Amino acid sequence: xxxxxxxxxxxxxxxxxxxxxxxxxxxGHSHVYWYRQxxxxxxxxxxxLQKENxxxxxxxxxxxxxxxxxxxxxxxxxxxxVVRGDSAAYxxxxxxxxxxxxxxxxxxxxxxTVT
Amino acid sequence: LAKTTQPISMDSYEGQExxxxxSHNNIATNDYITWYQQFPSQGPRFIIxxxxxxxxxxxxxxxxxxxxKSSTLSLPRVSLSDTAVYYCLVGRMDSSYKLIFxxxxxxxxxx
Numbered sequence: 077x078x079x080x081x082x083x084x085x086x087x088x089x090x091x092x093x094x095x096x097x098x099x100x101x102x103x104g105h106s107h108v109y110w111y112r113q114x115x116x117x118x119x120x121x122x123x124x125l126q127k128e129n130x131x132x133x134x135x136x137x138x139x140x141x142x143x144x145x146x147x148x149x150x151x152x153x154x155x156x157x158v159v160r161g162d163s164a165a166y167x168x169x170x171x172x173x174x175x176x177x178x179x180x181x182x183x184x185x186x187x188x189t190v191t
Numbered sequence: 192l193a194k195t196t197q198p199i200s201m202d203s204y205e206g207q208e209x210x211x212x213x214s215h216n217n218i219a220t221n222d223y224i225t226w227y228q229q230f231p232s233q234g235p236r237f238i239i240x241x242x243x244x245x246x247x248x249x250x251x252x253x254x255x256x257x258x259x260k261s262s263t264l265s266l267p268r269v270s271l272s273d274t275a276v277y278y279c280l281v282g283r284m285d286s287s288y289k290l291i292f293x294x295x296x297x298x299x300x301x302x
Contacts, residue, residue, distance in 0.1 A: 121291070
């Protein structure tokens with residue numbers, strides 16, 4: 077059973093470009109969470125999605141950031157017009173059901189560098 | 192969610208037992224205590240979760256005193272590969288999907 081997959085693992089974008097980060101949850105998991113980790117800091121929650129629904133996006137900046145988890149295909153975290161402050165590691169996690177949401181399975185992360 | 196406090200870093204040597212203590216003075220009745228491990232350049236990995244007394248799995252043990260205001264993660268006979276950051280999280284298991292990671296404890300295992 078493959079774990080959570082994220083791609084790309086590393087992404088370099090110039091200021092003003094768009095970044096698209098993809099996450100495929102573990103098989104059988106319908107709950108997806110995105111976190112951001114700045115250097116030397118803990119992970120910060122961004123958004124929680126189920127298939128075709130955004131459940132909680134309270135941790136996501138209101139501008140330039142969006143997330144989706146379509147019926148088919150991976151979850152996408154999209155950052156428009158990136159700035160240097162967006163440089164971070166972005167982790168996706170999944171869980172099989174809501175009442176075990178404290179046990180999340182994390183992917184390897186996408187390291188975004190904005191130049 | 193209960194605020195947690197844990198040491199910033201710890202050093203150990205291979206083969207030793209390591210105990211990392213986490214303080215959570217305002218833990219609520221319905222809160223569980225969960226520990227995650229994060230290796231460099233990887234996502235966190237769930238290690239263990241408990242509510243009271245002692246929980247043990249193949250990786251670690253978790254000791255929780257009766258007042259539940261602290262907990263101790265115990266790693267038996269550490270190896271170099273246990274070098275990682277260890278996070279203590281406290282919250283309701285059924286609804287706290289918004290995992291809150293503090294700065295964690297950086298464990299360095301030396302040969």
